[in-house]
Amino acid sequence: MILQHERLKETFAEFGWSRIPEVFDAHAEEAAKLNIPYLEFLDKLLQEEIAYKQDRFVRMRTRMANFPYHRTLEAYDFSFQPSIDERRIRDLATLRFVENRENLIFLGPPGTGKTHLAVALAIEAIKHRYTVYFITAHDLVQMLQQAYVNQTIKQKMKALSKPSLLIIDEIGYRKMEEPAAHFFFQIVSERYESGSIILTSNKSYGSWGDIFGDSVLATAILDRLLHHSTTVNIKGESYRVKEKKKAGFFKPDPQAHEKE
Incomplete structure (x- = not known):
């Protein structure tokens, strides 16, 4: 025995x-x-x-995958953001958009859960054995600029084209200088119809010319991003502001009632 x-x-x-x-x-x-x-x-x-x-x-x-934190769809408070159709998000969680190499863009004010949803969907993608990489737009620009100086830009661009799903977070918080904007265009072009991208941005598409400092370049980027894509617009209050209100950080204005 x-x-x-x-x-x-x-x-x-x-x-x-x-x-x-x-x-x-x-x-x-x-x-x-x-x-x-x-x-x-x-x-x-x-x-x-x-x-x-x-x-x-x-x-x-x-x-x-380099996530900033771990988030799931179950932890997302859909009741707080009624502008989001929960059934639509659940449908996106089937990952057909990744299978079809399509893109997903979350637009909305800061703090409304764009990154949360992006990470949650990316974790679902990992569970289905897709490769995933997350990076903020700011870190992406810094990484590409450093790679350009070190003459390793081709290797970096190739690496960013490999994952099944690439998440670029916080587009629009800082304007991109010309070299960085062109690198960004190259990434989008390399992944066009070959790999999915999830983007989050606090700017509407009409403001992307300001982000990239060139309306022609912004149009070319959007042309490739939006050809096979889904856009989710989030219109609501920031979760962080909500929590601060609960904690009493925002006091009601005693003169507000008198002004009405």
Whole structure:
């Protein structure tokens, strides 16, 4: 019996199984006690291993994706943002847009949950084994400028074209200088119909000429981004402002009632 147990351990190791060795004895005792059929016993063991490997895969890919934080769709308060159609977001979570190499743009004021939704959808993409990378527009510009100075720009551009889903967060908080704007155009062009992009921005499309400092360039960027895309406009109050109001940071103006 001991020899058989040792042989099983060696077999588990040979197959690269990590979870089954941890739960085998408990499941074996349960199967013997409850007279569980062999196939059911084997199925339970394999399902434990599959779930463990999937969880490990998701955690590893999530770390590699460079998210600023971990957010899920379940944690998003759709009731606070009635301008968003929850069914539409749930449909996006099926990831057909990633499969079809389409883009997704979230537009809205700061603090309305654009980044939250982008990260939540990206985590769903990781669960479905798509490759994902997250970066803010500010960090992207700095990274590309440094790569240009170091003469590694081609390698960086190639790396940014590889993920199934690239998230570029906070477009519009800072104006892009001419070289950075052209690099951005190249990224969008490289990924056109070959990989999905999620963008978040606090600026409407009509203001993108100001972001890139060139209305012609902005039009060319939008032409490629919007050809196969979905735009979600969020119109609502900032979550952060809401929480501060709850905490009493914003006091009502005693003269406001008199002015009405």
